[in-house]
Amino acid sequence: AQSVTQLDSHVSVSEGTPVLLRCNYSSSYSPSLFWYVQHPNKGLQLLLKYTSAATLVKGINGFEAEFKKSETSFHLTKPSAHMSDAAEYFCVVTDPSGGYNKLIFGAGTRLAVHP
């Protein structure tokens, strides 16, 4: 069965410092992995996706994630945090048993950015 584990429920960084949000996955298939973000009072938005092409995936707003099969990880990073990055981030894997748009979410990581 597919699953994702987000290792931190809350992450706090200072503006201008790097961001690291950790995600490990479990999959019996070659997975499709995603990061979604939810800003306050907004809908979830796709940040980036990995679908077995390049292992380093670039997304919107300067975020990127690296697929590491040996570590079953798909951590999200950004070199320099901005105040507007404060949001909740979800690591997601697709459930192929239900079609590739049936998403399995991690528990979410709340990112706080301090001045």
Add this chain to the structure above:
Amino acid sequence: EAGVTQFPSHSVIEKGQTVTLRCDPISGHDNLYWYRRVMGKEIKFLLHFVKESKQDESGMPNNRFLAERTGGTYSTLKVQPAELEDSGVYFCASSSSKLSTGELFFGEGSRLTVL
């Protein structure tokens, strides 16, 4: 272009009452999904429509939940009678059949509080 819209944004009802949530997908999107986030838990899949047909309803918790998508446009999710454990945020998402897998467009969610 309008995004996915959901109504109401917040509903407070008493146990045993009925609530109907509405979702208007992005125009032209054949796929429509309902997801739910119960307090403190992961976002979970409820069901998937392709046009007016239920493609997958394996995530519906019980027969108190009824989803419809008459005419293949907007969808409603009715909870009758509501129980305390139904409290949470109900997300609707839509996608085009032509888009890559996993790219769903989410609404802002309908927060349901059952007292």
